[in-house]
Amino acid sequence: MSDHDRVSELLAVYALDAVSHDESLLVELHVAHCEICQSELDQHFETAGALGTVVESPPEDLWSRIATQLPSSEPAGALATVTDIRRAPRRNRATTPEWFAAAAAAAAVVVLAVSLNSANSNLSRMRSQALASGFAQSWNAALAAPGHHSVTLRTPNGAQVAKVVIAPTGAAYLSSHAMAALASDRTYQLWAVSTSGAVSIGLMGSHPTNVSFAVGKLLPGETIAVTEEPESGSVAPSSTPVASGVIRA
Amino acid sequence: MEKWDGASDSELVEGLTRADQSCLAEIYRRHGSPAFGLAARVTGDRSAAEDVVQEVLLALWRRPERFDATRGSLRSLLLSMVHGRSVDLVRSREARRRRELRDANESQALSVDIDRHAWDLVVRDQVSSALATLSENERRPIELAYFDGRTYKEVAEMLETPEGTIKSRIRSGLKNLRAALSDNGVLELDVNNHESFEEGKLS
Numbered sequence: 433m434s435d436h437d438r439v440s441e442l443l444a445v446y447a448l449d450a451v452s453h454d455e456s457l458l459v460e461l462h463v464a465h466c467e468i469c470q471s472e473l474d475q476h477f478e479t480a481g482a483l484g485t486v487v488e489s490p491p492e493d494l495w496s497r498i499a500t501q502l503p504s505s506e507p508a509g510a511l512a513t514v515t516d517i518r519r520a521p522r523r524n525r526a527t528t529p530e531w532f533a534a535a536a537a538a539a540a541v542v543v544l545a546v547s548l549n550s551a552n553s554n555l556s557r558m559r560s561q562a563l564a565s566g567f568a569q570s571w572n573a574a575l576a577a578p579g580h581h582s583v584t585l586r587t588p589n590g591a592q593v594a595k596v597v598i599a600p601t602g603a604a605y606l607s608s609h610a611m612a613a614l615a616s617d618r619t620y621q622l623w624a625v626s627t628s629g630a631v632s633i634g635l636m637g638s639h640p641t642n643v644s645f646a647v648g649k650l651l652p653g654e655t656i657a658v659t660e661e662p663e664s665g666s667v668a669p670s671s672t673p674v675a676s677g678v679i680r681a
Numbered sequence: 682m683e684k685w686d687g688a689s690d691s692e693l694v695e696g697l698t699r700a701d702q703s704c705l706a707e708i709y710r711r712h713g714s715p716a717f718g719l720a721a722r723v724t725g726d727r728s729a730a731e732d733v734v735q736e737v738l739l740a741l742w743r744r745p746e747r748f749d750a751t752r753g754s755l756r757s758l759l760l761s762m763v764h765g766r767s768v769d770l771v772r773s774r775e776a777r778r779r780r781e782l783r784d785a786n787e788s789q790a791l792s793v794d795i796d797r798h799a800w801d802l803v804v805r806d807q808v809s810s811a812l813a814t815l816s817e818n819e820r821r822p823i824e825l826a827y828f829d830g831r832t833y834k835e836v837a838e839m840l841e842t843p844e845g846t847i848k849s850r851i852r853s854g855l856k857n858l859r860a861a862l863s864d865n866g867v868l869e870l871d872v873n874n875h876e877s878f879e880e881g882k883l884s
């Protein structure tokens with residue numbers, strides 16, 4: 433069964449959040465480059481939204497509690513950060529072949545999906561466990577795929593801290609057991625660095641171990657770098673990389 | 682806040698990119714009750730529902746670019762975020778513990794702002810009648826998955842039906858539901874089809 437056939441059977445249950453973590457990863461990676469599935473998925477979300485029209489007034493003070501949490505400074509609104517593939521901005525088809533360079537120039541979002549497997553969130557604990565076996569499988573499959581790239585990320589001192597494997601499909605996997613846990617209001621951020629600048633690949637949380645993401649297309653010679661950033665991420669790296677590595681063919 | 686009365690959802694989201702808090706307040710006014718209602722329905726826990734709504738609003742504040750008007754409405758984006766987080770909670774142990782600790786007399790019954798939510802109440806009625814047009818075979822799996830936060834595999838087990846069958850019943854059920862909702866005007870069938878795909882350009 434082709435990827436497309438398998439995913440199209442999962443779209444409806446995905447829209448209802450009724451799939452396993454591995455299945456959602458499969459869907460997210462596929463819809464990122466399949467307009468037919470993306471369009472069906474959008475429709476399922478709209479239908480689910482109607483289904484979810486359950487009106488009940490929240491407590492009177494809920495808004496004021498939310499308002500107190502808004503930072504007075506500028507929000508991270510324009511940030512090139514990641515994650516919700518369902519609603520990641522639609523890419524412009526016309527620019528697809530050059531999208532990486534275009535995105536780099538504009539410091540726009542390049543990343544399609546990042547799913548975190550970090551130890552510091554109750555919410556993600558279940559997903560982490562679900563991912564544990566699936567991650568190893570995906571990792572091995574990517575390593576076995578002809579045309580994959582693998583990158584070792586090293587600190588400026590040369591110590592290995594993480595390995596990244598990028599499958600020809602653009603699915604990428606980072607595994608690290610040597611990245612120190614940050615304060616909870618900080619995050620590691622992943623970047624693709626080329627001659628046209630650094631583009632955010634995604635936020636990895638404060639204590640990443642295994643992270644799956646989609647990078648679209650990376651080219652040999654480009655560098656993958658990790659910086660430490662404020663929790664909501666940065667538009668451009670705000671500090672020198674804690675680790676980096678060059679993509680080899 | 683009245684200054685945003687006639688603004689479109691897209692204009693409000695645009696305001697978020699300028700850090701305009703009054704835009705988020707208006708978004709909350711328009712969509713807060715449905716967001717809270719769905720979270721409360723799925724989690725069965727009003728205080729968890731408050732957390733969910735708060736998280737989702739702050740997530741939109743931080744990343745307004747998640748909203749893409751060509752892909753669907755702001756309402757459906759918010760509800761899908763609310764649903765995802767609610768389901769995460771339902772599936773975590775923490776949620777179970779919190780439900781046990783829930784303070785029974787914490788909240789009074791609150792009335793719904795009928796004027797503001799008149800259309801939502803219509804939608805809710807229409808959704809109930811549209812659901813009723815589905816066969817039991819399609820309706821049950823959808824309800825168990827969506828409102829109880831079950832995975833399709835769990836639904837298959839509960840209904841003693843093969844997983845593949847459940848998957849395809851949910852899919853055909855959602856399509857039938859969509860057709861019924863467009864018949865009664867709740868959904869516009871072409872809402873997501875501003876850009877029809879061009880086969881030749883598919884990679």
Ligand SMILES: [Zn+2]
Binds near residue numbers: 437462466467468470
């Ligand atoms: Zn497809």
